[in-house]
Amino acid sequence: MSDEEKKARLRLREFLPYRLSVLSNTVSRGIANLYDREFGLTIWQWRVMAVTGDTPGISATDIGQRTAMDKVAVSRAVAGLIELGYMERKTSESDGRRSQLFLTPAGQDIYEMIVPIALEAERKLMAPLTSEEQAELSRLMQKLAGSASPERPLW
Amino acid sequence: MSDEEKKARLRLREFLPYRLSVLSNTVSRGIANLYDREFGLTIWQWRVMAVTGDTPGISATDIGQRTAMDKVAVSRAVAGLIELGYMERKTSESDGRRSQLFLTPAGQDIYEMIVPIALEAERKLMAPLTSEEQAELSRLMQKLAGSASPERPLW
DNA sequence: GTCAATTAGTTACATATGAAACTAATAAAA
DNA sequence: TTTTATTAGTTTCATATGTAACTAATTGAC
Numbered sequence: 459m460s461d462e463e464k465k466a467r468l469r470l471r472e473f474l475p476y477r478l479s480v481l482s483n484t485v486s487r488g489i490a491n492l493y494d495r496e497f498g499l500t501i502w503q504w505r506v507m508a509v510t511g512d513t514p515g516i517s518a519t520d521i522g523q524r525t526a527m528d529k530v531a532v533s534r535a536v537a538g539l540i541e542l543g544y545m546e547r548k549t550s551e552s553d554g555r556r557s558q559l560f561l562t563p564a565g566q567d568i569y570e571m572i573v574p575i576a577l578e579a580e581r582k583l584m585a586p587l588t589s590e591e592q593a594e595l596s597r598l599m600q601k602l603a604g605s606a607s608p609e610r611p612l613w
Numbered sequence: 614m615s616d617e618e619k620k621a622r623l624r625l626r627e628f629l630p631y632r633l634s635v636l637s638n639t640v641s642r643g644i645a646n647l648y649d650r651e652f653g654l655t656i657w658q659w660r661v662m663a664v665t666g667d668t669p670g671i672s673a674t675d676i677g678q679r680t681a682m683d684k685v686a687v688s689r690a691v692a693g694l695i696e697l698g699y700m701e702r703k704t705s706e707s708d709g710r711r712s713q714l715f716l717t718p719a720g721q722d723i724y725e726m727i728v729p730i731a732l733e734a735e736r737k738l739m740a741p742l743t744s745e746e747q748a749e750l751s752r753l754m755q756k757l758a759g760s761a762s763p764e765r766p767l768w
Numbered sequence: 769g770t771c772a773a774t775t776a777g778t779t780a781c782a783t784a785t786g787a788a789a790c791t792a793a794t795a796a797a798a
Numbered sequence: 799t800t801t802t803a804t805t806a807g808t809t810t811c812a813t814a815t816g817t818a819a820c821t822a823a824t825t826g827a828c
Contacts, residue, residue: 468728470663470680474735475640477754480681482637484761485630500784508625519806525625526635530786533808555793555806573623580629586760587753595753598746599632605741606639655814674776685816688778710776710823 489579496575497568498542502527502535504572507561510545511569515558517550544568644734651730652723653697657682657690659727662716665700666724670713672705699723 470476486501493499499507505525510516516524522532536559539545544565550556561569584592625631641656648654654662660680665671671679677687691714694700699720705711716724739747 465725466728466732467667468663468731469667470660473731474739474751475644476660477751477758478633478637479641481754481758481761482633483681484758486634488761489630505625505631508623512622512624517806526638528786529807530809533806534785537808553794553806557807570620573621576623576628577621583757583760584629586756591753591756594749595757596629596632598742598750598753599636601741601746602738602750603632603636603639605738606636606643672776683816684777685779688776689815692778708776708824712777 485583489576492575492579493572497572499568499572500535500538502531503539504576506532506535506539506559507544507565507569507572510559511561511566511573514560517556517558519556521559539565640738644731647730647734648727652727654723654727655690655693657686658694659731661687661690661694661714662699662720662724662727665714666716666721666728669715672711672713674711676714694720 490501493501493504497504502525505527506521509521509524513520513524518532518536519529521527521536522529525532527535536545536547536557540547544562546560546562548558548560550558587595645656648656648659652659657680660682661676664676664679668675668679673687673691674684676682676691677684680687682690691700691702691712695702699717701715701717703713703715705713742750
């Protein structure tokens, strides 16, 4: 076989990082539109609300870890949510640097409205997969996530 | 069961759109670092090179369709690549609006250097999956992509 | 042919994002 | 203690990105 024939080809449409990016962007864009249209929230604001609704009193740093957001993004999302009246901040008594974040009653209402809408969107997205396929996808993504973790970069 | 008990919960870490986004960002960031570090290219420049290397003479609009990039992003990536001396543009004889894009010899060299590196990165990413799992993942992503296509938005 | 409508691609502008510098508070070292 | 280093969070600045407006060429209607 000549060198010429051995040249590897890269078909973008079959290249996993590309496919992952396109799929993720399509899904994220759809969801972002939904949150923005219905509630005037960005994806990051919603993520912050989601974990705060789930874990009242959480700090900004911990939100960052739970949402894969950097601290600047968290800071901005929190500022926006306070501005909107959906969140309030107290300062930790034991540590004056640390914030303790809570949803306001208005924020709690929004939270409770979004959760079922978000779950329904996920359901529709997954609808073409059987429940076995859904479980398998989840498992495979888990494996990939381990393989691609930023702490142990592969390249 | 009371209404209180029926409240749905949303665990971000298990929410598919979120997991997809985190996984895709992790992978994309790793690959972007690789291209930038080794060749001084952005992901978008590399995508444009990839399809131009595969389809010499392609137009900017067609690149956009093949790479899921909007025309502004393609325009900027092409401008950067021309600046770097990796790409050249001719104007179509039959249609004066249309460009015909080609890799220069220098661009061709870079292209041939990147392709195996990119494929190797993909291989490492997928290494923890058996080949059956890889095929299954591909199939499931295909299904999801159909479900989430922007032409037929679900939400 | 002439004029309106469409298409390819670029430019301008406004917003989003991330890295680094910064402030304030706490912890650790001396 | 005081002083040095670390941590939580915000602000600043430079760059990236998307939308909309724009230019130039082509097509279609008449």
